[in-house]
Amino acid sequence: MxxxxxxxxxxxxxxxxxxxxxxxxxxxxxxxxxxxxxxxxxxxxxxxxxxxxxxxxxxxxxxxxxxxxxxxxxxxxxxxxxxxxxxxxxxxxxxxxxxxxxxxxxxxxxxxxxxxxxxxxxxxxxxxLGCSFWTGVQSLFHPERLGLVEPPKKVIGDHWIFINGGSSSVGLCGVNLAHLSGYKVVSVTSPKNFELVKSYGADAVFDYNDPDVIGKIKEATMNTIHNVYDAIGSESSQILSMKALAPGPGKIVVVRAPTEGAKANLPNHVQIIPTLIYTALGNDFYFLGNTFFPASPGDRAHMVQSLKKLPELVKDRLVKPNxxxxxxxxxxxxxxxxxxxxxxxxxxxxxxx
Missing domain, CATH: 3.90.180.10 (Medium-chain alcohol dehydrogenases, catalytic domain)
Structure with a gap:
């Protein structure tokens, strides 16, 4: 035109x-x-x-x-x-x-x-492949979030990540991206969505309402979870994310602000890190009317580099739209x-x- x-x-x-x-x-x-x-x-x-x-x-x-x-x-x-x-x-x-x-x-x-x-x-x-996908990219791969290996590169060896809320739009993008990077993915959702989440690359999926869900996560992963992407962000999901971690250092990136209840139960050596995709645009802004966020050149620079890789991943059908x-x-x-x-x-x- x-x-x-x-x-x-x-x-x-x-x-x-x-x-x-x-x-x-x-x-x-x-x-x-x-x-x-x-x-x-x-x-x-x-x-x-x-x-x-x-x-x-x-x-x-x-x-x-x-x-x-x-x-x-x-x-x-x-x-x-x-x-x-x-x-x-x-x-x-x-x-x-x-x-x-x-x-x-x-x-x-x-x-x-x-x-x-x-x-x-x-x-x-x-x-x-907008808000939800960009949030997954920022949460998993930005060095100030989980800092995982970013596709098309792949992690060496068996490394588990827990994605809480794998059947949500944000969660499915996270499962797809972590799988592309070679991570083994464990997730929780409702039973009706087990096969959907597995089809995006999850290796193990459990019912978040199961009273023994933490035990099953730890058994499946041999209690090696040190990275969590919480795609739900409620207080109960944040606490579940903490319980899934193995002893020692850990990171939980959450799509909402950490709740007071979650922070009160935060284990030693564990970071809970909020993420908000608007920071990737690189401008000052007020989120939902009242919370000020200054411009983040680093968040924007990371997203710019990630977007350069996306066309090839889409062309090769490695990225799977929800x-x-x-x-x-x-x-x-x-x-x-x-x-x-x-x-x-x-x-x-x-x-x-």
């Missing part, structure tokens, strides 16, 4: 003062020298998207985090992608009036999009999808409604 064909206005899902979001006509975003403009072909929905509408609403902002589409314009200093490339990425929706994924066009920093290899995966699948439920209706169908998330139905079998 040439620049002349880009309209001046577009439709986007915009937050309202009454804590709703509706489709409105807004200006197509202007881009800077290091940004690209993407015509959106698919988006993915995350729980944070409806939270930013219901609880931390900034009226007049575009909602949405995960997108995939086609580059239609590039900034003057962009060299890694060109007009016509199919790309995917992640942005901090719900805080700006000119950037959010739930729009006909989305702007993004050039080094924070990745090219979708021709003939590899669909736009829908590519859009799903099961999808595809909603029809374009931007107007998004509120229905967000309500589905709010109602806690994401454990239902994926299908097209």
């Amino acid at each position: 040439s620049m002349a064909q880009i309209p001046t206005t577009m439709q986007a899902l915009v937050t309202q003062a009454d804590k709703t979001a509706i489709v409105e006509d807004v200006p197509v975003p202007a881009i800077s020298a290091h940004e690209v403009l993407v015509q959106t072909r698919a988006v993915a929905l995350n729980p944070v998207d409806w939270s930013l509408i219901d609880f931390f609403n900034i009226p007049g902002t575009i909602v949405g985090s995960d997108f995939a589409g086609t580059v239609v314009k590039i900034g003057k200093n962009v060299t890694n992608v060109t007009v016509g490339d199919n790309v995917a990425g992640f942005v901090h929706g719900g805080i700006k009036s000119d950037q959010g994924a739930f729009a006909q066009y989305v702007k993004a920093v050039d080094e924070l999009v990745w090219k979708i290899p021709d003939g590899s995966i669909t736009f829908e699948e590519a859009a799903s 099961p999808l439920r595809v909603w029809d209706g374009g931007l107007s169908g998004i509120p229905k999808g967000l309500q589905y998330l709010k109602d806690g139905k994401t454990s239902d079998p994926p299908r097209r409604p």
